[in-house]
Amino acid sequence: MEIKINKLPDKTYVTLNGRIDSTNADQFQNDIFALLEGDCKFVDIDCSEMSYTSSQGLRVFLLLQKSLIERHGNLVMRNMNPHVKEVFDITGFSNIITIL
Amino acid sequence: MHIEMLLDEYRQSLPVFRKLESVVKEKLRQCFNEHGIVVAALESRIKTVASLTKKLELKGYKYHQLGDITDVLGVRAVTFYNDDVDVISALMEKMFNIDWANSIDKRKTLEIDRFGYLSLHYICRVPETMYYDPDMPQLNQIRFELQMRSMLQHMWANMYHDMGYKSDVEIPVEYQRNMIRLAGMLEMADEQFSHLRKEITDYRRHVQSLVATGNFDEVPLNGDTFRSYLQLKPFRRLVEKIAGINQAEVYEDSLLPYYDVLLHMGMKTIGDVERLRRTYSEGAYQLALIQLAGTGLDIVASSVALQNICIVVILKQGFGKAGLTRLFAVLYGESDYNAQRAQRIYEQALKINLL
Numbered sequence: 001m002e003i004k005i006n007k008l009p010d011k012t013y014v015t016l017n018g019r020i021d022s023t024n025a026d027q028f029q030n031d032i033f034a035l036l037e038g039d040c041k042f043v044d045i046d047c048s049e050m051s052y053t054s055s056q057g058l059r060v061f062l063l064l065q066k067s068l069i070e071r072h073g074n075l076v077m078r079n080m081n082p083h084v085k086e087v088f089d090i091t092g093f094s095n096i097i098t099i100l
Numbered sequence: 101m102h103i104e105m106l107l108d109e110y111r112q113s114l115p116v117f118r119k120l121e122s123v124v125k126e127k128l129r130q131c132f133n134e135h136g137i138v139v140a141a142l143e144s145r146i147k148t149v150a151s152l153t154k155k156l157e158l159k160g161y162k163y164h165q166l167g168d169i170t171d172v173l174g175v176r177a178v179t180f181y182n183d184d185v186d187v188i189s190a191l192m193e194k195m196f197n198i199d200w201a202n203s204i205d206k207r208k209t210l211e212i213d214r215f216g217y218l219s220l221h222y223i224c225r226v227p228e229t230m231y232y233d234p235d236m237p238q239l240n241q242i243r244f245e246l247q248m249r250s251m252l253q254h255m256w257a258n259m260y261h262d263m264g265y266k267s268d269v270e271i272p273v274e275y276q277r278n279m280i281r282l283a284g285m286l287e288m289a290d291e292q293f294s295h296l297r298k299e300i301t302d303y304r305r306h307v308q309s310l311v312a313t314g315n316f317d318e319v320p321l322n323g324d325t326f327r328s329y330l331q332l333k334p335f336r337r338l339v340e341k342i343a344g345i346n347q348a349e350v351y352e353d354s355l356l357p358y359y360d361v362l363l364h365m366g367m368k369t370i371g372d373v374e375r376l377r378r379t380y381s382e383g384a385y386q387l388a389l390i391q392l393a394g395t396g397l398d399i400v401a402s403s404v405a406l407q408n409i410c411i412v413v414i415l416k417q418g419f420g421k422a423g424l425t426r427l428f429a430v431l432y433g434e435s436d437y438n439a440q441r442a443q444r445i446y447e448q449a450l451k452i453n454l455l
């Protein structure tokens with residue numbers, strides 16, 4: 001899993017590349033939550049190169065969304081491939097997170 | 101000389117007034133929170149030297165000491181509804197020591213054929229049981245004015261002050277008459293807002309009792325009734341069954357977005373929704389089983405139960421892939437992916453004879 005972060009004044013852009021699974025979920029969580037150390041409120045994640053996410057990944061996205069909402073911000077995920085999107089669909093997470 | 105003496109006393113007492121202002125506002129906020137009262141505004145001011153001087157120049161003969169002036173500190177609570185003024189005033193009577201001789205209910209002092217300034221003014225002291233600072237015992241002796249009024253009463257007072265009362269030039273009678281006509285209209289509107297709130301509250305209670313007693317067919321489906329129905333957690337059993345597929349954790353999310361979906365599906369009463377739940381829960385579980393079994397995904401959103409029920413209803417009623425695509429468009433907006441998702445689910449449904 002590779003993460004690229006581009007922090008702009010009004011929004012933070014994240015690009016994910018690869019799989020999120022039990023081997024890297026903790027590191028992924030640490031990297032993602034480093035985003036929240038500043039005053040970041042809006043996060044836009046490009047998932048076009050993300051090939052899979054496990055439940056651990058879903059939990060990280062959920063925690064990130066909750067933290068951003070508490071700051072009156074939001075999380076948007078975009079460009080998911082159909083296999084990743086299916087994980088969000090069958091768990092009901094498409095009802096929770098804004099996916100474009 | 102007399103005015104200067106009072107102004108000196110005022111300057112020396114300013115720290116006490118500032119402390120009093122902060123204590124009173126904090127206690128009011130606490131009180132409103134505890135009693136679930138939402139106020140439109142809670143504001144305060146301590147008279148400036150200029151405004152106190154003006155008052156003393158006009159009426160200084162009435163005051164022997166600063167303590168005789170009851171509005172050096174003024175606090176105002178503005179409510180959304182006029183009947184909340186009575187609720188708040190009853191609470192204030194318990195909180196503060198009220199100087200009844202100097203308090204005034206302007207709502208009752210107007211003649212029956214007059215309209216205009218309506219507000220409740222209490223002259224209060226902070227009792228020692230509420231707050232006491234041994235370094236500032238004067239705080240409990242100082243009186244302050246607490247005004248309570250509704251938003252529309254507040255609006256009238258401000259407009260009148262701006263257009264008429266503060267003007268150096270007396271405004272012509274015809275304009276004054278128009279101001280009074282507006283006052284009457286606002287008073288009527290204030291009453292109607294309170295009346296409407298009571299009617300809506302009564303309706304909600306009635307519907308909640310119908311839902312709670314299971315008389316679902318008598319309850320029309322609307323945003324309020326759907327919310328009451330969801331409080332019964334009707335999809336709990338199905339959610340737990342779906343979660344059991346992978347021993348998953350359940351994340352509780354909102355089912356309210358499905359209200360629009362149910363309307364699109366032609367549901368008219370909560371009874372219709374309940375029949376949907378009873379009839380299609382097993383199909384919804386079978387769909388979850390084929391989707392989740394073997395994936396190892398051990399977290400699900402609680403909305404997955406109603407999501408799958410809606411999918412099964414559409415398929416069972418023969419609306420096919422086009423129906424599913426429409427469902428996803430209502431839930432998530434139009435996108436090419438909706439048709440792909442519909443195709444995938446359609447194929448899964450074929451495998452388990454769900455059509």
